[in-house]
Amino acid sequence: MQRSDTVLKQVMAAFERDSHLKLHNHPIHMNFDGDVLTVAGEVPDIASKKRLLQLTRIHSEGSDLVDQLRVTANPPVGDGELRARICERLAQAVDFRNCVICARIKGQLEVLRGTIDEAGNDGSGVMEVTVEDGVVTLTGQVISLSHRRLASVTAWWVGGCRDVVNLLELVPAEADGDDEISEALHLVLETDQRVRAEQITINVENHRITLGGWVATDAERRQAEQDAWCLDAIDGVVNRIQVRA
Structure with missing residues (x-):
């Protein structure tokens, strides 16, 4: 063999x-x-x-x-529509309100919000979205690891995404670790209106996430786990959330 x-x-x-x-x-x-x-x-x-x-x-x-x-994208979504949906979702996100949002369309850069000159301003940043065959590539710069991870999750939340390649740089640089993963997941769960973040506990050890607490439905339990799996640079997710009517 x-x-x-x-x-x-x-x-x-x-x-x-x-x-x-x-x-x-x-x-x-x-x-x-x-x-x-x-x-x-x-x-x-x-x-x-x-x-x-x-x-x-x-x-x-x-x-x-x-x-x-x-x-698998079910139903499938065209690259142009998927790119537009992701850019709109990023532009609406409170945590990216200071970011310049751009799209790469047929090799040409289109600035959808802000100006490139603003990208280097303190507290700002820039995100460029490219989509090819359902694969989303994020480039540019953001201000923290939590923002970097939230950008990936935001792309995954848009239906039709087949993969996310996150090439966003951190300015300033930041060391990664369990605390940073926990912080990012807290931010993601608080952003996702489909789950009640205050009822979910998070423990991260050696980049492995364990979820606890309780939720009202099995769908909410699954969504919290999916949110955790969407994070970049993790080594696994254990879902111990209980469902209570």
Whole structure:
């Protein structure tokens, strides 16, 4: 059996055991090129994507990964419409009220709010949104890790997004860690009107998030977990939120 087939078999077995989900309708492919492993395919949601990548890192024994996993868009959304929705959502977000919002359209930069000259002002920043085949790329600069992570989550919240590549820079630079992840998730849950953030507890250890507390519905419980999985640079999510009528 080829090395990639062995890793794929181990990853899929661990995925089904840990998540209790099967991906028979979402074929996953892996291919080694030297010590670089490319992971490709379609998955139903961001949680499945992050879980598969995490398990692949474990079972490929430190190989460099090329992530070509995409989340299925149902229904599919055209790149232009998706770009417009994301730019509008970012422009409406209170935490990005001082950011210049731009879109890259057919190679041309279009400033949708503010001016490029304002991007360097204290307390400001700039975000440029590019969409190609449902993959959203964010470039520019923001003022904190929480804002950087919130930008990714905001893109994921817009239906039709297949992946998010966050290349936003931090000005000034900021060291990452468990406290920063916890702070970002508090901000995300407070921003998401579908959950009641005050009833959810967050614990982060070694970049792994554990959610606790209680909510009124199973849908709210799932949404809080999805919000956590949408964060960049995390190593997993454990959902211990209870549902109470």
